[in-house]
Amino acid sequence: MAVARLPGGWHVEFERAASGEVVSVLTVFLANRRCPWKCVFCDLWKHALEDGVAPGDIPAQLDVALSSGPVAGAGPIQAKLYNAGSFFDPRAIPVVDHPLIAAKVARFQRVIVECHPALIGDRVWRFQESLAEAARIQGSERAPELEVAMGLETVNPGVLPRLGKRVTLDGFSRASELLARHGVALRSFVLVQPPFEAPGEAVEWARRSTEFAIGCGATAVTLIPVRPGTPELEALAEAGIFSPPTLLTLEQAFDASLGVAAGRCRVFADLWDLGQFASCPECLAPRRARLERMNHGQHTEPRVVGACAGGHGGDEPAGA
Numbered sequence: 001m002a003v004a005r006l007p008g009g010w011h012v013e014f015e016r017a018a019s020g021e022v023v024s025v026l027t028v029f030l031a032n033r034r035c036p037w038k039c040v041f042c043d044l045w046k047h048a049l050e051d052g053v054a055p056g057d058i059p060a061q062l063d064v065a066l067s068s069g070p071v072a073g074a075g076p077i078q079a080k081l082y083n084a085g086s087f088f089d090p091r092a093i094p095v096v097d098h099p100l101i102a103a104k105v106a107r108f109q110r111v112i113v114e115c116h117p118a119l120i121g122d123r124v125w126r127f128q129e130s131l132a133e134a135a136r137i138q139g140s141e142r143a144p145e146l147e148v149a150m151g152l153e154t155v156n157p158g159v160l161p162r163l164g165k166r167v168t169l170d171g172f173s174r175a176s177e178l179l180a181r182h183g184v185a186l187r188s189f190v191l192v193q194p195p196f197e198a199p200g201e202a203v204e205w206a207r208r209s210t211e212f213a214i215g216c217g218a219t220a221v222t223l224i225p226v227r228p229g230t231p232e233l234e235a236l237a238e239a240g241i242f243s244p245p246t247l248l249t250l251e252q253a254f255d256a257s258l259g260v261a262a263g264r265c266r267v268f269a270d271l272w273d274l275g276q277f278a279s280c281p282e283c284l285a286p287r288r289a290r291l292e293r294m295n296h297g298q299h300t301e302p303r304v305v306g307a308c309a310g311g312h313g314g315d316e317p318a319g320a
């Protein structure tokens with residue numbers, strides 16, 4: 001099969017829904033062209049297709065994921081269509097495919113896509129209508145709710161303008177208002193310890209960023225520890241301007257952000273490849289398990305004190 005007709009991957013995981021239930025969620029990583037923003041911290045381009053996709057390719061990618069064993073039948077009830085860029089970038093996902101994509105995911109209760117704040121506009125509302133139309137044609141009682149995930153990244157004024165995202169807090173806030181006006185839910189990504197940020201301030205900026213996202217109406221905030229691996233980050237690390245957060249920093253940022261959310265919004269810690277942030281292999285498993293329980297339960301739990309007597313093998317304490 002042509003490579004443009006294969007998704008980058010897909011998996012099913014459990015996530016706490018806005019209702020409080022923990023539900024199964026399908027995430028499909030759609031393969032498409034490289035995101036034009038090229039943020040300094042972003043490594044998603046590694047899976048981009050040099051030539052992008054043609055009309056029909058993205059629906060074909062979805063078919064591959066949707067027909068796989070764990071997804072077919074009753075399967076997950078929410079779907080994330082993540083394309084390592086913006087779903088509403090017409091050069092990434094051909095607009096002509098939107099109705100067909102909508103038809104393929106109309107059976108889910110919620111459909112979550114990601115988008116840069118600058119591209120929030122008519123295409124979003126038209127896709128929302130396509131979902132409703134597809135659900136009607138398929139005889140569903142209700143259309144899937146549409147949720148758009150936007151990267152706020154950080155409210156740190158010394159950092160945000162330097163990330164290459166070309167977004168301002170005003171721009172983010174305006175895009176959030178538009179989504180709210182059209183009944184589209186907002187999810188927000190917040191970075192933990194981005195480049196240009198003093199490690200000792202990382203927890204506090206993550207907390208403030210979560211607070212800002214909630215003020216913009218976010219129903220979910222995902223904290224993403226910044227992972228090394230792009231040439232830009234490597235150069236910044238060599239210059240002493242970037243160091244990846246420790247697991248302890250992520251734990252503290254999660255505790256603080258859950259505290260500030262106080263049940264108004266779900267807060268999640270992104271646990272992908274968590275081991276790279278831990279310097280103590282002995283307590284990694286219980287610490288990961290604690291974060292997973294907190295993702296599902298949305299309550300802060302006491303920290304894990306490992307066999308390393310709570311020192312966590314040299315994780316540097318960071319921030320408040």
Ligand code: SF4
Binds near residue numbers: 037
């Ligand atoms: S806008 Fe999002 S996907 Fe695009 S480069 Fe920036 S972080 Fe990566």
Ligand SMILES: [Zn+2]
Binds near residue numbers: 280282307
């Ligand atoms: Zn330990």
